[in-house]
Amino acid sequence: MPSSVSASAPTPPSPATLWTPLTYSVFRAIWIASVVSNIGTWMQNVAGVWLVTTLTTSALLVALMQTATSLPAFMLSLPAGAMGDLVDRRKLLLCTQGFMGVVAFVLGILTLLGQVSALGVLGFTFLLGIGAALNAPIWQTVTTELVPRPVLGFAITLNGVSNNIARALGPAIGGIIIAHYSPGYVFLLNGISFVGTLLVVYRWKRNAETSSGPTENFMGALRTGIRYVQYSPAIYAVLFRTFGFAFGASAMWALLSVVTARRLHLQSGSYGVLLSWLGAGAITGAFLMGRAGHRLNFNQRVLLGSCVFVGTNVGLALAPNEYWLFPVMFLSGIAWLMTMTSFSTTVQLHVPKWVQARVVSIYMLVFQAGLSIGSIVWGELADRLGLQQALLGAASWMAVSLALAIPFPMRSAEGLDLTPAENWPAPTIEGDVDPDHGPVMVTIEYQVPLADQPAFRQAIARLSRLRLRDGALNAGVFADLASPTSITEFFYVATWGEHERQHHRFTREDLLVEAEVQRFHTGPEPPQVRHFLSFPKTTNVELPTPVESLEGPR
Template structure:
């Protein structure tokens, strides 16, 4: 099934890149404003910023296949409508931005869910290869889509390009309808979307690996958006390209990415994810700087090839890092937060760099973007990306079932969990360091409050307490503890010197009858 969905993914990306070139061509044909051209990226990015996290929460709580079918049906309707409007001559800059925004809504609903289904289709050891294959689909489409779009525009009209995108979306819908997705059994109660969003944000904020990836993503995508936002202006205004040559110019990015993807498996054997992100950033910054000042066509095409290689090295490395940092129960939401940073950075950056280009010129905007990327490498040294094994985030399921006199209802709560430790005071500082590290895990997995207390009358007695919103949320905590967390819990428990193991007590809020 991975092969069929990969082919559908290829068609989806092919249509997207054709759509991008068609929109850029129409926009640059109807306005000379760099800001309006750059706002195309913003129009697509805003929906992803707003809707990606709810979509990710729905993807973790509902049937991902049905969500994808619904999102693709929306995109089919929007792309078809835009094609008809364009053929009738009604595609003004404002209308184009509105349709780009509408397509962005569909992309926001699709992106985190689509990425989250990949681990369902392959073994954990095959995940990096599956992500790389997804990158190949994206970049093959990036190489072919713009060239096809340029040829179609030259022969017919941008409206036909938009209708071809709709046809690609229809192929995706047919493939998803044919997919017989296996039901995933869950031992925990179904999670509501609102609480799911809170849980997803809480997990990302308290998972160091995820936070580092998001910081590094923001440091790159905001300045890198200068090239994406101003690419139509570079091609049509600075280089004076026609529809065919402009399509080939954009396709050069995909060609560079394909070359890089073929080398990445061997490169990853020698270089860490951190090194790949740094090298990719330097390559993309250098290409942006060349395009800021060089107007020689062969050199500009070569710069686009280098930019494509740098881009895929960074995006694939960050994607692998965020997937390896996220357990299955929250993966779609973690990817949604990554998509928010990605598209939010590109969308906000596009408006910023478009404004800079409008006021100070194209070269100033691209040069500044390249400079900020290099500064991001220096600042990012404080946030190193560390490789993690998929096994570390697998559920350990080692917590014992709570001892209860009567059955608790899912809505009962809040729940106060307390664990008492007897600690040799000579090891108190080491214990506190370890238990505070464990506190971040408790918050990550659902605790809204956490603290550790020392008994003033018996200083060797320490009590860890954390508060959870409801009994159902605490039940989910049991399923969220990972193998890596189990090792940390064992380290904390090793400081306990009591005659009996440290026991957890569960207190439910008492209310009058």
């Protein structure tokens, strides 16, 4: 497995605080660079929309600016995650930051020369969106390499603070430059911000990665990431909760400007002030979490954040004037940061490094889907039923979504050891096996007394889930009809190379599940493991077959 910077970092002070991640020099440098880069991005957003507004009378083209920014995330989030796990992350960051810097500089120069059209701005915005979509999952997972696990939650919180500082400062700075000079200068400044990040990442001396088994191909890596989420209850619980929260919270982002302009009859300046209160709340939330965050677990934080957003949507629907909305937006900012960092931290703490970027990309895709679909739904309801009814409907959704905590509780990651176990002995084979040959079936034979078999079935079901999560296409158990105490576990994978990768994916945490299964074995020798390659060699089976049961014979 790849080694990380954090592996040689000093032990964090006990207890860690919000400022602890900043004591690690590489994280501190990258965090400062991200603040500058995020400010440039928010400046770019304001300048791009304003420029399109001045270049065309089409409201559709102006609205398409948001599409040009978000569409690449839907298209490229999963491929970006696969790339982040297959290719050196430092090199990918250098490529994405350099690409976005070049695009920003070219757009700035063309704008200053008066050679850009509204469609041209849309095109350049789409290119920047591509860079951001490829960059996002890699940037998030890099944090796990820069700080040790005990302070990772605070590091992710600081990343949220970075974006909210930029949200507060970027539009204001961009607006001033546009008012006195030209949007072209904003684009150039954004390009310079990417250069700063590029230099910081270039100076980061990331430890070289070592190969852990045969290299995965791109499509196989995509399937593996999806399969890992499918068989990881802790992960898909977060995804369900994330979508439910994002869907309801999207009403605030989608309808705040409409509330400001149409219900309260205020100007754009008031809209900016409300966003500033939101950003101030998010920054305050970071300090509160740093001081008292340990008193609430992640599940409780999400529940509290959802309750606050029930009030947010009610406040937007019923507040008589903007002054009532100032505390509403402030509390919403606290709740937003607290909830989103809880989701992100839970995902990253539950995932080993080999699949981390892929899982984070799926999480980001689900989050963006919740925001996008929610915005469409609440906007359509506002047009058909009225603004207040749509906001009250969103508040009702948030209240109902609290019930998701019952079937999908967010599990604690405290104490999890996700480092590779590397304890599986290499199978004894004659000759060489082509890594692309398959499928491969593995069997493990146990001797389990009849009285222990009900408990054994529960334990082996958990182990079978791990086999499926780490690459098996099917898994289960059989009992010998002639000898009922003889139980055989089986699983098969698409290729021999994929099975070799399974050896490196099994973690020390998984050893506990395996040990629970093996304690039921009563034979004189350890459970016997056999490996079977299809005979004659057949075409690789790519798609998993349905698993009817993970519990074994009834």
